[in-house]
Amino acid sequence: MTPTTSCDEVRDALTDVATGVADGAARATVMAHLASCERCRAELASLAETADELLLLAPERDPSADFEGRVLARLGAARGGSLAPPTSSRAARPASVRRHRARRTLVAAAAGVALLAAGGAGIWWATAPDRQLAASYRETLDVADGRYFAAADLTTGREDEQADPASGGGSVGTVFLYDGEPSWVFVLVRDAGDVAGYDVVVTVRPGEDGDTGEAGGDRPARDIPLGTCTVAADACSVGGALDDARVHDVVSVRLVDPAGATWATADRDPDGS
Amino acid sequence: MRGPCPVDKDMAVSDEALLAGMAADDPDAAAVFVRRHQARVYGLALLLVGVPAVAEEVAQEAFVRAWRHADAFDARRGRATTWLLAIARNAAIDVLRVRRDVPVDPVVMAETIVDPDRLADRVADGATLDGALARVPPEQATAVVLSAVFGLTGAEVARRTGVPLGTAKTRIRLGLQHLRDELTRRREVDAP
Numbered sequence: 001m002t003p004t005t006s007c008d009e010v011r012d013a014l015t016d017v018a019t020g021v022a023d024g025a026a027r028a029t030v031m032a033h034l035a036s037c038e039r040c041r042a043e044l045a046s047l048a049e050t051a052d053e054l055l056l057l058a059p060e061r062d063p064s065a066d067f068e069g070r071v072l073a074r075l076g077a078a079r080g081g082s083l084a085p086p087t088s089s090r091a092a093r094p095a096s097v098r099r100h101r102a103r104r105t106l107v108a109a110a111a112g113v114a115l116l117a118a119g120g121a122g123i124w125w126a127t128a129p130d131r132q133l134a135a136s137y138r139e140t141l142d143v144a145d146g147r148y149f150a151a152a153d154l155t156t157g158r159e160d161e162q163a164d165p166a167s168g169g170g171s172v173g174t175v176f177l178y179d180g181e182p183s184w185v186f187v188l189v190r191d192a193g194d195v196a197g198y199d200v201v202v203t204v205r206p207g208e209d210g211d212t213g214e215a216g217g218d219r220p221a222r223d224i225p226l227g228t229c230t231v232a233a234d235a236c237s238v239g240g241a242l243d244d245a246r247v248h249d250v251v252s253v254r255l256v257d258p259a260g261a262t263w264a265t266a267d268r269d270p271d272g273s
Numbered sequence: 274m275r276g277p278c279p280v281d282k283d284m285a286v287s288d289e290a291l292l293a294g295m296a297a298d299d300p301d302a303a304a305v306f307v308r309r310h311q312a313r314v315y316g317l318a319l320l321l322v323g324v325p326a327v328a329e330e331v332a333q334e335a336f337v338r339a340w341r342h343a344d345a346f347d348a349r350r351g352r353a354t355t356w357l358l359a360i361a362r363n364a365a366i367d368v369l370r371v372r373r374d375v376p377v378d379p380v381v382m383a384e385t386i387v388d389p390d391r392l393a394d395r396v397a398d399g400a401t402l403d404g405a406l407a408r409v410p411p412e413q414a415t416a417v418v419l420s421a422v423f424g425l426t427g428a429e430v431a432r433r434t435g436v437p438l439g440t441a442k443t444r445i446r447l448g449l450q451h452l453r454d455e456l457t458r459r460r461e462v463d464a465p
Contacts, residue, residue, distance in 0.1 A: 012427065015446040019420040020363065021427075049351055050453040051421035055358035056402055057386050058317035058422070063329055067315070068307045070329075071336045075303055078337055 005033045007040055014040060018047035028186040028239045031176050035188050152177070152266040154189065154255070175266040177247040185226055185253060186239035189264070192231040198255035198263060200226040200238055204245040221251050229255065288353030289346070296343035307336055313354065314361045321365035321423060323377035331368055335361035366424035379423040380415070380433050386422075387414040401463070405455035413448030420445045 010033045016022035017030045034041050154173040173189035187200050206219040224245060229236040242250075253266045286305060294302025314335050318328035338360045346356055369375065385391065392407040406414055416434070419425045425433065431441035 012442045012446060015442070015449060016420075016427070018449060019417070019424075019445065020359070021420055021424055046453050046457075047449050049355075050449060050456060051417075052351065052355040052359050053402060053456070054406075054418060054421045054452075055317055055355060055362055056313075057406070057418070058313070058320040058358075060312040061316035061319050062312050063315040063332060064325075067311055067329065067332070068304060071307045071311075071333050072300060072303060074333055074337050075300075075340050078340070079298060 005029065007033075007037060009033075010040065014044055015047065018044055019051045027178060028176070028184065031186060032188055032237055035174060035190075152253070154187065154253070154264050154266045156264045172264050175253045177250060183242040183245060183247050184239060185242060185250070186237070187226070187229055187253065187255070188235075188237045189229060189231075189255070190235055192229075192234050192236045193263070195231060195257055195263075197228045197230040197236060198257055200229050201254045201256060202226050202242065202245075203251045203254065204242070204249045205251050206249070226253075289348045292339075292343045292346045292353060295340050303336075303340065306339075310354065310357055311336075314357060317358055317361050318365050320382060321362065321377065322368055323375045327368060327375065328365075331365045332361065334364040338364060362422065362424065369424070379419055379425060383415045383418040383423065384411075386418055387411055401456065401459050405452055405459055408455045409448050409451045413444045413451060416441060416444035417448035417452060421449070 010030055013022060013026040013030050014033075016026050022030065030040075030044070034044065152175045153171050154175050155171050172191045172193075173187065176186040176188070178184050178186075185200075185202055189198075192198075202224045203221050204224060205221045224242060226240045227238045229238040251267075254262050255264045257263045286302075288306070288309070291302045291306040291309075295306055311332065315328060315332040318331035318335070319325065322328050322331055335357065339357050342360070346353060387406060387409075389407055389411070392403045395403040409417070412434075416430050419430045419433070420427070427442040427445060428438055430436075430445060431438045434441065436444075
């Protein structure tokens with residue numbers, strides 16, 4: 001696919017993404033370009049690495065006494081209890097689960113199938129090429145402001161069906177999500193088919209309960225209309241803010257065709273959160 | 274208070290292992306990680322916000338955010354130190370957005386950082402980065418530091434340094450490219 005924007009057109013925005021000062025619109029523009037420009041992906045990865053390295057220029061300074069103790073107290077409060085000494089298997093078990101997840105991710109990446117990309121508050125999956133796309137600038141976006149960036153594969157089939165890319169129900173595009181203020185979603189469709197456009201609907205679950213990470217119980221999810229993805233040259237893209245919703249509350253992003261049927265979906269990983 | 278962690282254990286454990294431990298809520302791993310990085314994180318926070326009490330808040334927040342995202346850290350993408358410092362920088366910028374009463378003038382600080390004499394003095398410690406930065410034209414180096422370290426947009430760099438927007442954007446872009454190329458060149462030379 002040919003990039004919808006030229007490399008020259010995005011070069012300043014690309015620099016802004018690398019230094020971490022890009023706003024949501026600039027990020028969306030850059031991502032749309034990166035989706036089909038390998039050269040700029042590599043450029044951004046190296047520029048972002050350079051920009052982050054500049055942070056090492058700050059002189060080291062010792063904080064006041066017991067800074068460490070106050071940090072540990074905050075960590076304990078943030079997880080809803082004290083950080084007890086790791087005397088039981090409680091501390092060891094989650095580590096093994098996470099390591100297992102990391103291994104599984106590597107295996108999945110090697111196989112080129114849908115895989116997990118770990119985020120702080122939720123887990124999204126993406127196909128290997130899109131994961132590389134996301135990974136190439138994750139240092140800048142992934143943990144930006146303690147928020148995170150995610151890319152999810154947009155498919156016309158169910159997740160389990162497209163584990164084998166040859167079995168149909170394939171990837172038709174990518175959904176990008178950025179958790180910020182506001183959070184936003186950007187949908188990029190590569191193979192849009194023979195229709196005028198799709199209505200994009202973002203389904204979000206009720207907000208989490210404070211800092212505990214507990215889901216909002218059985219309260220119903222709600223739909224946020226993102227807008228219309230108008231097809232031109234077999235491709236389309238649309239983006240928008242989620243207003244008060246957060247990325248980790250997003251359950252799915254659906255593309256609805258003019259007849260009202262869901263044509264493609266990006267789902268939250270059922271394993272996530 | 275917990276018992277002291279042996280120094281040799283502190284030094285032996287990699288940042289990656291400590292982050293994995295933090296992700297699993299291991300308080301010992303968190304303690305070692307905080308101890309190892311607190312001077313860098315607090316130093317950056319103090320540089321950005323200028324007030325010790327605020328800087329401590331920012332540094333604490335950075336460690337909390339790092340803990341939240343510990344399992345998202347990918348060692349293949351870069352060092353834990355810069356990953357953590359990027360989090361600290363963003364936490365500091367969040368603070369700066371809501372309170373502009375901090376006594377830091379980013380332009381003065383940036384010009385101090387990229388001052389050729391200062392960079393020359395720092396050759397012994399972190400020679401690669403300081404040496405590479407010394408090779409970037411000062412006005413570009415200042416613009417890059419303002420953007421990458423202090424979080425200023427092109428428009429803000431233009432306003433604060435008194436140049437047109439296009440000039441500011443070009444300085445940031447070229448400066449970052451020059452620095453990247455210079456770092457790459459030096460590492461290739463340094464490589465055995």
